[in-house]
Amino acid sequence: MRSILFWLWLGAMVGVSCSERPKRTLVPGVSKELADDRAKWIKSIHYDLHFTIPKDQNEVVLGQATLSFKIKTPKDLILDFTEGKQHITKWIVNGETEEVYEENEHLFIPSDQLKSGYNEIEIDFVAGAEALNRTEDYMYTLFVPNKASSAFPCFDQPNLKSTFSLSLDYPSGWSSMANAKVKEETVHGDQVKVVFEKTEAISTYLFAFVVGDFDKQVLSNGTFSMEVMHREPIDSMLETNLDEILRLHVQSLAWLESYTGIAYPFQKFGVSLIPGFQFGGMEHPGVIDYKASLLMLESSATAEAERRRAALIAHETAHMWFGNYVTMTWFDDVWMKEVFASFMADKIVAQLYPEVNDDLVFLYDHYPSAYAVDRTAGTVPIRQPLANLNQAANMYSNIIYDKAPIMMRQLEQRVGERVLQSALTDYLDSFSYSNADWEDLMTILQRVSGEDLSAFNQAWVYQTGMPFFELKEVRSEAVNEFDIIQHDPKGEGRVWPQYSDIMFSDEVGFVKENLTLDKIHTVLPINATVEDSRMILLNAGGQGYGVFTHGLGYIKGEFLFNRARVDLSRYEDDLTRGAAYINLHEYLLQEGFHPQLYFYFLQNYLREEKNEMIIAYLLSNLEQVYDQFFNGSMRADNVAQIESTLLAKLDAVEDVQVKTSLFNAYIRMASSPEAVDRMKQFWESEGLPDGIMLSSRQFESLALNIALKGTAEDESYIDWQIDRMDNEDRIKRLQFIQPAVSHDSAVRMSFFEGLKKPANRKNEPWVISALYYLHHPIRNEASVAMIAPSLQLLAELQQTGDIFFTKRWLDQTLYGYNSATAVQTVRDFIETAPLDVHTRNKLLQSSDLLFRSEKNLSEYLGE
Incomplete structure (x- = not known):
C-alpha cells in the first residue's frame, strides 16, 4: 500500500509539459557524438548524492542529487537518465524550479537556464532499479558500462570524470561500504544515516556502494588496513580465508606500487564478498566487489582454485592504476584496462607462486580461451569501434581478456621489459585521474622504445583471427632449408609478427631454436643436427599464437604421428608437453578428427x-x-x-x-x-x-x-x-536450480518459460548454472526445442543483462548439442533474425562447437 500511495503522489508531483520544447535529435544510450561534444565544454563535475534504501525490496529507492559543474558558454545541456521525467519529483536549475524536458532516455536543459561558469542542478528522483541488484536483505550497485544513468541523472560516459559525495539512509542492523571513507554515522530509531567523504575524480561506472545484512570488519597487518564485508557463516575456514585475502591484496598492492612508482591512488581500500555476484570481481575504487565463492575457498580447494583466487585479486587490484587512476577515453578501449589488469596479475601471481611454471600458467590461462573465440566466424579484433555506450557490453569477450595479454607479452618481448615499464609509468604520470586511449600509449611507447610499432599494432590490435603455420623442407643442389610459412585463413596475405620457436630431437636429446615470425616466409637453414632429427615440433614453448601443425603429423583415420610415432605424453618438459597438447587440440578442431580415437588418446x-x-x-x-x-x-x-x-x-x-x-x-x-x-x-x-x-x-x-x-x-x-544446509544464500541458489534437473519435462519447460521474465533472471549466476542442467547432454534430445525461444530472447538479454550474461546464456544453451536439428535451428535464426553485428558475432562464437561437432560427427558416422 505504501508503494501504491507513493506512485499516486509521484504522478501528482511530476511536472508535465504544457508547452513543448522543440525535439532534440537524441538517440537512446550515449552516442559517441554526444560524449565527444560534452567532453569539450563541461568541466569540474561534482555529484552530491543521497539515497534512501528501504528494508522491503519491493519499495522504491528514493534519491536526491545536487549536480554542479562549470561551462564556458551556455548551450543546451544533455543529462542521461533512462527512467525519464516520470521518475523526477524535483527539478531546480540554478535556484529556479524548471520544467523537465526529456527525449529518448535523456533529460535536457535549455541554454537560457544556464550561465557561464558555475552551474547547479538540484534533483529529487526515484532511482531506477535495473542496476541496484536488490535482494531481501542487501543491495549493491553495478554501473559498468553505462548503467549509472539508470539509477540517477548524470553524464554517463567515462571521460567526464567527477567527484562524488554520498550519503545513505538504510535500516539499522545493516552495514555499508562505498568508494570513500565514512565521514559520519548516526542512528535515528530504526534508521542509520552514513555520510561518506568526497571521492577522487572517477568515472560514473566506477561509482558504487553496497548496503545490507553483512558482517563488516577491518583487516590489518599492522601497516595496511582494508575493510571487508561478507555474509559467510562463522566456521573454521572463515579466518583462514580472510587472512589469505588480506595477504594477497597487500602483496598485490606492494608489487604494483613498486612497478609503477605510484602509491595507491585512492583514499581507502575495501572489498565486499557478494553471493552470486555477476562477475568474478568489479574494481570500484574503495569497494571492490567479488563473487564470494571465488575468494572464500573450502579446505578441499585445488591449487588451481587458490592460484585463480590470487590472480583475481591481483587483477582487480591492478585496476586501481589501470582503469581507475587512468581511464580509457571511450569504451572502444575498455580492453586497455582489462589487458593491463590481466598482464600485471600474471606478473604478480608469478611472484606469489615462484614454484609454479609461470610460462605454463600463462599458456593455459590465456591460449585455449583466446583460440575458442578466434577460431570462430564471429571473432572480433582486440579494439572494436563503438558508436553508442548502450552497445558497450559487447566489447567484452575472451579476445580482450586472453588474446590481448598474449599480444602484450609479444610486445614486451619486442621492446623489452624495462622499456615497457618505463612507458607505462610515463602513461600513468601523464594522464593521472584523467583519460587516455590506446594510441596515446602507443605514442609514448614508440617514443620510449625508438621503434616503429605500427605494423605490430595493426596486426594484433586491429585485425581479427589468427594465422596457420606450415613447415616445408626445401631441398635441392643449391638450397637445403626449412620454410616456415605463415598462412592467412582469409587469404589476404596478413601477417601477425610474433616470437615462437622450433624444437628438434635426436638420440641425444632436444634442441630449440627461437624464431621471429614477422613475414609470410621465415627461412631456417637445415644443419646436420636438424637433418637427422627424429622429431620436429613447431611452437614447442607455447609462445607463438596460431594453428601449428608440424610435429603433430595427424592422420585422421588412424590418429598416428608421422615423425617416429611420437607420443606427446613422453615429453619430459612440462611446458613442451603442455604446448603440444594445445597445438594438437586446436589443430584437430580446425581439421576434424576421429572422436573415438582422440578420446582413447586423451585417456592415455x-x-x-x-x-x-x-x-x-x-x-x-x-x-x-x-x-x-x-x-x-x-x-x-x-x-x-x-x-x-x-x-x-x-x-x-x-x-x-x-x-x-x-x-x-x-x-x-x-x-x-x-x-x-x-x-x-x-x-x-x-x-x-x-x-x-x-x-x-x-x-x-x-x-x-x-x-x-x-x-x-x-x-x-x-x-x-x-x-x-545452513547458508541461506546457498539454499536459495539450490532451490532456484532444482526445477532444471526435474525428470518431468513439463516442470523443466515451466522453469524455462519463467526465465523469459526479467525478474526471474535477476540472479544471473544462478540462471547460468540452471541452464547447464537444463541443456545437459543427457537431456538435449528433449531440450532442443528450447533453443529457438532462447535465441529469440537475445535482444532483450542485451538490454536487461549485465556485460557477460548474453554470451554465457548462449554458451550454456548451445553446449553439448551436435544434431542437425540444433544446427538448422541456429542457422535459421542467424539468417532470419534482425541481429546487430555484435549479437551475431556472439552467436557465431557460441555456436562454433555446435557446427564443428555436427559436421565432424556426420563424417565419422559416414565412414
Whole structure:
C-alpha cells in the first residue's frame, strides 16, 4: 500500500509539459557524438548524492542529487537518465524550479537556464532499479558500462570524470561500504544515516556502494588496513580465508606500487564478498566487489582454485592504476584496462607462486580461451569501434581478456621489459585521474622504445583471427632449408609478427631454436643436427599464437604421428608437453578428427600425466569430446571406460588437490547406474577415494547430479541436501536450480518459460548454472526445442543483462548439442533474425562447437 500511495503522489508531483520544447535529435544510450561534444565544454563535475534504501525490496529507492559543474558558454545541456521525467519529483536549475524536458532516455536543459561558469542542478528522483541488484536483505550497485544513468541523472560516459559525495539512509542492523571513507554515522530509531567523504575524480561506472545484512570488519597487518564485508557463516575456514585475502591484496598492492612508482591512488581500500555476484570481481575504487565463492575457498580447494583466487585479486587490484587512476577515453578501449589488469596479475601471481611454471600458467590461462573465440566466424579484433555506450557490453569477450595479454607479452618481448615499464609509468604520470586511449600509449611507447610499432599494432590490435603455420623442407643442389610459412585463413596475405620457436630431437636429446615470425616466409637453414632429427615440433614453448601443425603429423583415420610415432605424453618438459597438447587440440578442431580415437588418446595422456594444470586441461578436453563430439549412443558405449579411467587415476595420484580435480570431473561425467549408486554413497560420505574430504559445494553438486542422472525418485536428494544446509544464500541458489534437473519435462519447460521474465533472471549466476542442467547432454534430445525461444530472447538479454550474461546464456544453451536439428535451428535464426553485428558475432562464437561437432560427427558416422 505504501508503494501504491507513493506512485499516486509521484504522478501528482511530476511536472508535465504544457508547452513543448522543440525535439532534440537524441538517440537512446550515449552516442559517441554526444560524449565527444560534452567532453569539450563541461568541466569540474561534482555529484552530491543521497539515497534512501528501504528494508522491503519491493519499495522504491528514493534519491536526491545536487549536480554542479562549470561551462564556458551556455548551450543546451544533455543529462542521461533512462527512467525519464516520470521518475523526477524535483527539478531546480540554478535556484529556479524548471520544467523537465526529456527525449529518448535523456533529460535536457535549455541554454537560457544556464550561465557561464558555475552551474547547479538540484534533483529529487526515484532511482531506477535495473542496476541496484536488490535482494531481501542487501543491495549493491553495478554501473559498468553505462548503467549509472539508470539509477540517477548524470553524464554517463567515462571521460567526464567527477567527484562524488554520498550519503545513505538504510535500516539499522545493516552495514555499508562505498568508494570513500565514512565521514559520519548516526542512528535515528530504526534508521542509520552514513555520510561518506568526497571521492577522487572517477568515472560514473566506477561509482558504487553496497548496503545490507553483512558482517563488516577491518583487516590489518599492522601497516595496511582494508575493510571487508561478507555474509559467510562463522566456521573454521572463515579466518583462514580472510587472512589469505588480506595477504594477497597487500602483496598485490606492494608489487604494483613498486612497478609503477605510484602509491595507491585512492583514499581507502575495501572489498565486499557478494553471493552470486555477476562477475568474478568489479574494481570500484574503495569497494571492490567479488563473487564470494571465488575468494572464500573450502579446505578441499585445488591449487588451481587458490592460484585463480590470487590472480583475481591481483587483477582487480591492478585496476586501481589501470582503469581507475587512468581511464580509457571511450569504451572502444575498455580492453586497455582489462589487458593491463590481466598482464600485471600474471606478473604478480608469478611472484606469489615462484614454484609454479609461470610460462605454463600463462599458456593455459590465456591460449585455449583466446583460440575458442578466434577460431570462430564471429571473432572480433582486440579494439572494436563503438558508436553508442548502450552497445558497450559487447566489447567484452575472451579476445580482450586472453588474446590481448598474449599480444602484450609479444610486445614486451619486442621492446623489452624495462622499456615497457618505463612507458607505462610515463602513461600513468601523464594522464593521472584523467583519460587516455590506446594510441596515446602507443605514442609514448614508440617514443620510449625508438621503434616503429605500427605494423605490430595493426596486426594484433586491429585485425581479427589468427594465422596457420606450415613447415616445408626445401631441398635441392643449391638450397637445403626449412620454410616456415605463415598462412592467412582469409587469404589476404596478413601477417601477425610474433616470437615462437622450433624444437628438434635426436638420440641425444632436444634442441630449440627461437624464431621471429614477422613475414609470410621465415627461412631456417637445415644443419646436420636438424637433418637427422627424429622429431620436429613447431611452437614447442607455447609462445607463438596460431594453428601449428608440424610435429603433430595427424592422420585422421588412424590418429598416428608421422615423425617416429611420437607420443606427446613422453615429453619430459612440462611446458613442451603442455604446448603440444594445445597445438594438437586446436589443430584437430580446425581439421576434424576421429572422436573415438582422440578420446582413447586423451585417456592415455591423462593416465600418464602428473602436472596439475595439464591434468585440468586434459580433463576439459575429455569432457568436450564426450559431451560435444559424441552422440548419445557413443556416450553410452564409453561411459564405463571413462568412469573407470577417472577412478583409477584418482587412486593412482597422491596429491589431494589433483584428486579433487579428478573427483569433480567424475561427478560431472559419470552417469551409469553404477556411478549414480556410487555418487549416492559419496553423498553419504561413504566409500570416498582416499584423500577426498567433501566440501559443502561438492555435496550440492552430488545432489544435483544424482537427481539429473538417477531416477525421478532421486530428485529427493536435492531436498535432503537443502535440509542439511545452513547458508541461506546457498539454499536459495539450490532451490532456484532444482526445477532444471526435474525428470518431468513439463516442470523443466515451466522453469524455462519463467526465465523469459526479467525478474526471474535477476540472479544471473544462478540462471547460468540452471541452464547447464537444463541443456545437459543427457537431456538435449528433449531440450532442443528450447533453443529457438532462447535465441529469440537475445535482444532483450542485451538490454536487461549485465556485460557477460548474453554470451554465457548462449554458451550454456548451445553446449553439448551436435544434431542437425540444433544446427538448422541456429542457422535459421542467424539468417532470419534482425541481429546487430555484435549479437551475431556472439552467436557465431557460441555456436562454433555446435557446427564443428555436427559436421565432424556426420563424417565419422559416414565412414
